[in-house]
Amino acid sequence: MLALLGIQQNLSAEQKQDLAGALHQITPGAVTAGSFRIAGLPLSDWLVVASLAFIALQAAYLIWKWRRDSRQEARDARRAELLEKAAALEGQGPA
16 A cells, blocks of 8 residues: 555655554544445434434333333232231131
8 A cells, every 4th residue: 555655665664564553543443434324324324323223222211111110019009908908807817
């Protein structure tokens, strides 16, 4: 790549190594940004889509959690009521 730019002869071995390291660090970000061009959407639009999906997941989790908690509270209330009735019946005993 450096030969294509015509600067390979003028660089020291350390500079070439630094450039190779920088290229290695840049590549994942560039590939990621390029791959997000899927479906013709730029990266900024994909971030909006991902944010909306995350918000929808959070909302779904909260709804599930609230329904589960409500059902658990109803079950606990029913259980407490049955225990009170059982205790009242035991207290009466046979006549």
